[in-house]
Amino acid sequence: MDNQPTVSARQPCSLPRIVITGVGLAAPNAVALPEFREKLLKGESGISEIEHRYIGRVPAGICSFPETRYRKKKENKRGTRAGCLGVYAANEAVADAGLELADFSGYERRRTGVYVGLTEHGTAETEIEVYNISRYDYDLDYWTHHHNPRTVLNNPAGEITMNLGITGPHYSIGAACAAGNAALIQGVQMLRLGEVDMALCGGISESVISFGIFASFKAQGALAQHADPKLASRPFDQERNGIVISEGACIYCLETLERALARGARIYGEVAGYAMNSD
Numbered sequence: 001m002d003n004q005p006t007v008s009a010r011q012p013c014s015l016p017r018i019v020i021t022g023v024g025l026a027a028p029n030a031v032a033l034p035e036f037r038e039k040l041l042k043g044e045s046g047i048s049e050i051e052h053r054y055i056g057r058v059p060a061g062i063c064s065f066p067e068t069r070y071r072k073k074k075e076n077k078r079g080t081r082a083g084c085l086g087v088y089a090a091n092e093a094v095a096d097a098g099l100e101l102a103d104f105s106g107y108e109r110r111r112t113g114v115y116v117g118l119t120e121h122g123t124a125e126t127e128i129e130v131y132n133i134s135r136y137d138y139d140l141d142y143w144t145h146h147h148n149p150r151t152v153l154n155n156p157a158g159e160i161t162m163n164l165g166i167t168g169p170h171y172s173i174g175a176a177c178a179a180g181n182a183a184l185i186q187g188v189q190m191l192r193l194g195e196v197d198m199a200l201c202g203g204i205s206e207s208v209i210s211f212g213i214f215a216s217f218k219a220q221g222a223l224a225q226h227a228d229p230k231l232a233s234r235p236f237d238q239e240r241n242g243i244v245i246s247e248g249a250c251i252y253c254l255e256t257l258e259r260a261l262a263r264g265a266r267i268y269g270e271v272a273g274y275a276m277n278s279d
Contacts, residue, residue: 018188019260020268022099022253024092026085028061028246033096045230047244053131055214059229061246062208071163080150082121082206083159085249090114090160090200097253098265113196114157114170115186116251117179117203121172122151124210156204160251168196178276179203180250185274187254197259202251213245 023033028046030036039046050060067076067084070091076084129147136142149155157170169190175182180203187199207213217223224242226232233244260267 015192016194017257018191018254018271019257020252020271021255021260021265022093022095022097023250023268024089024094024096024253025248025250026063026065026088027248027250028063031063031065031088032092045233047229047232047246049229050208052211052214054211055218058214059224059226059232059244060208061244061248063247063249075163078146079159080121080125080155080206081209081247082118082156082204082249085206085247086116086156086160086204086251087163089202089204089249089251090164093200093202093251093253094164097255098263099253108197109165110167111197112164112166112168113187113190113199113201114160114166114168115183115190115199115201116157116160116170116172117181117183117201118153118156118172118174119176119179119205120174120207120210120213121153121155123212124206125150127211128209160200166200181274182276184252184254184271185276187252188271188274191254191256197255199254200251201254202249204249206247207245208247217243217245 025031025033025036027036028048029039029044030046047059047061049057050062052058052060063085065085065088067073067088070087125147129143132144133139133142152158153174154170154172157172161167161170173179173182173186183201183203187201190196191199214223222242224232224234224240224244226234226241234240254271255265257267257270
């Protein structure tokens with residue numbers, strides 16, 4: 001196939017080689033890999049100004065994607081924003097890998113792992129519930145029974161497995177801003193151990209709907225401000241004044257090189273190695 005990476009027949013070690021065969025994403029400036037790459041190369045930002053409860057107008061990154069492409073509106077309402085982003089990105093990754101959702105083209109669902117990196121989760125859902133019951137004099141009878149499944153740490157990964165019918169291992173990984181990378185490492189390790197045949201892994205953030213996240217960074221004096229919201233995030237500018245809160249998701253489909261070649265999959269690249277420190 002065109003643009004395939006060079007694959008050597010020599011193995012440097014006995015461990016299976018792991019490759020990326022699918023990518024699915026939702027970002028403020030794009031909801032598909034080709035568009036995302038094009039926007040990055042053109043330097044086009046997806047940051048806009050939003051009105052946030054209690055905070056006022058702030059620059060932020062909001063993802064505009066087809067939320068009901070892979071599950072019904074009722075399911076999105078019952079779940080979380082992170083789960084909604086994750087379900088979209090995971091389905092896009094599977095489709096991008098050339099796998100049929102109906103049967104995963106020979107991949108057993110119990111042999112598929114889902115590993116999701118999260119910086120934080122559950123704060124937004126709790127804030128929303130507290131706000132809702134405040135309108136009813138804090139009567140707990142108005143507290144939703146969906147709160148517990150929404151706020152368990154493995155929620156986004158769990159919503160992905162339920163949507164795709166995956167019964168293999170799934171869990172969320174916390175490692176601050178390196179959480180997405182940690183999830184990728186977990187996917188590689190599980191594939192090399194032979195625990196799974198395919199791994200869906202990456203990072204998800206729903207931070208933009210959390211009042212606490214904005215309030216915390218504002219209290220630290222670290223919330224970026226600029227007359228033009230598209231210029232608010234400028235980490236390498238000497239006039240920088242903070243960060244921009246955003247939401248998004250990116251899920252990779254990982255599998256062994258042997259299996260990918262056997263099914264004639266397009267290969268984006270190989271995970272040749274990794275490192276992990278304390279973030």
